[in-house]
Amino acid sequence: MAVVIDTLNNDPRKAHEGAAAKAAVRHPEKAHRPDQAIARKPDWIRVKAPGSPRYAATRAIVKEHKLVTVCEEAGCPNIGECWEKKHATFMIMGDTCTRAGAFCNVKSGMPYALDASEPDYVADSVAKLGLSHVVITSVDRDDLADGGAEHFARTIRALRSRAPQTTVEILTPDFLRKPGALEVVVAARPDVFNHNLETVPSKYLKVRPGARYFHSIRLLQRVKELDPTIFTKSGIMVGLGEERNEVLQLMDDLRSADVDFLTIGQYLQPTRKHHPVMGFVTPDEFKAYEAVAMAKGFLLVSATPLTRSSHHAGEDFARLKAARLARLDTSA
Ligand code: SF4
Numbered sequence: 518m519a520v521v522i523d524t525l526n527n528d529p530r531k532a533h534e535g536a537a538a539k540a541a542v543r544h545p546e547k548a549h550r551p552d553q554a555i556a557r558k559p560d561w562i563r564v565k566a567p568g569s570p571r572y573a574a575t576r577a578i579v580k581e582h583k584l585v586t587v588c589e590e591a592g593c594p595n596i597g598e599c600w601e602k603k604h605a606t607f608m609i610m611g612d613t614c615t616r617a618g619a620f621c622n623v624k625s626g627m628p629y630a631l632d633a634s635e636p637d638y639v640a641d642s643v644a645k646l647g648l649s650h651v652v653i654t655s656v657d658r659d660d661l662a663d664g665g666a667e668h669f670a671r672t673i674r675a676l677r678s679r680a681p682q683t684t685v686e687i688l689t690p691d692f693l694r695k696p697g698a699l700e701v702v703v704a705a706r707p708d709v710f711n712h713n714l715e716t717v718p719s720k721y722l723k724v725r726p727g728a729r730y731f732h733s734i735r736l737l738q739r740v741k742e743l744d745p746t747i748f749t750k751s752g753i754m755v756g757l758g759e760e761r762n763e764v765l766q767l768m769d770d771l772r773s774a775d776v777d778f779l780t781i782g783q784y785l786q787p788t789r790k791h792h793p794v795m796g797f798v799t800p801d802e803f804k805a806y807e808a809v810a811m812a813k814g815f816l817l818v819s820a821t822p823l824t825r826s827s828h829h830a831g832e833d834f835a836r837l838k839a840a841r842l843a844r845l846d847t848s849a
Pocket residue numbers: 587588589593594595596597599600604605606825826827828829
């Protein structure tokens with residue numbers, strides 16, 4: 518009997534980690550799934566190949582400080598561009614996720630215990646890097662009683678104390694069945710609270726099993742209720758088989774929750790064991806989504822094939838602030 522395992526093959530960014538790391542099973546729950554052919558990318562999906570000296574410098578800092586980045590763990594296509602600009606998204610609470618999204622390349626399994634020193638060394642690294650804006654995300658930690666809420670809050674507080682000039686954006690799990698967790702995170706007052714819906718509700722069972730669409734909408738709405746000064750943000754991937762009308766309904770749902778910023782990007786299949794790409798959305802269709810979303814009242818929308826929720830996050834934070842001020846001016 519042939520046993521098929523899901524490995525991260527031939528990733529040049531992991532070459533330094535040796536053969537054992539290369540052969541590590543990243544998605545044991547997907548090992549039994551049939552292979553899905555990876556569709557050829559259209560011409561409009563072109564990324565800058567990683568490898569410039571500035572990219573190498575960022576990579577060296579990340580390795581030196583033993584930071585985990587979602588840029589690497591998720592195999593983000595923008596890594597060449599972002600790391601050249603010294604922009605990375607840091608992942609706290611380990612590199613192993615307790616959920617198993619059909620779209621996601623982050624390793625799944627049982628994570629290690631939390632590292633109590635992590636909030637301080639992440640904050641020290643951000644201070645050393647001199648970042649004006651930082652995005653902090655995490656794996657899902659359903660194994661923890663509070664889903665990791667206190668660890669998020671400690672990280673935000675450490676950043677405020679050690680890197681006071683840096684604005685803080687967090688991209689959180691859904692804290693499903695973790696009563697009181699959201700309140701702990703919001704009380705630490707991040708500048709931007711991002712939680713991604715990932716896809717339309719009809720695709721949740723296949724794409725985001727274990728999550729609940731209306732719970733995620735309510736989570737975002739609750740952030741605004743608790744602290745209206747925090748910008749809220751959410752993102753989806755398209756190309757997973759969703760209908761256009763479903764995307765428009767999702768926009769309405771997010772606006773009902775008073776979400777400020779919507780990101781829409783093309784889903785790309787990380788390995789043959791992941792959900793297949795059901796279609797490539799054209800740049801013109803992305804522009805149309807952006808126009809409709811702006812008309813629905815979002816302060817900011819980013820909708821392009823390579824949009825990812827943390828892509829250009831620093832520049833977008835400045836645009837968010839300007840858009841809020843402009844809206845306040847016109848309503849005065
Ligand atoms: S878009 Fe986000 S995850 Fe991707 S490389 Fe840039 S900072 Fe990292």
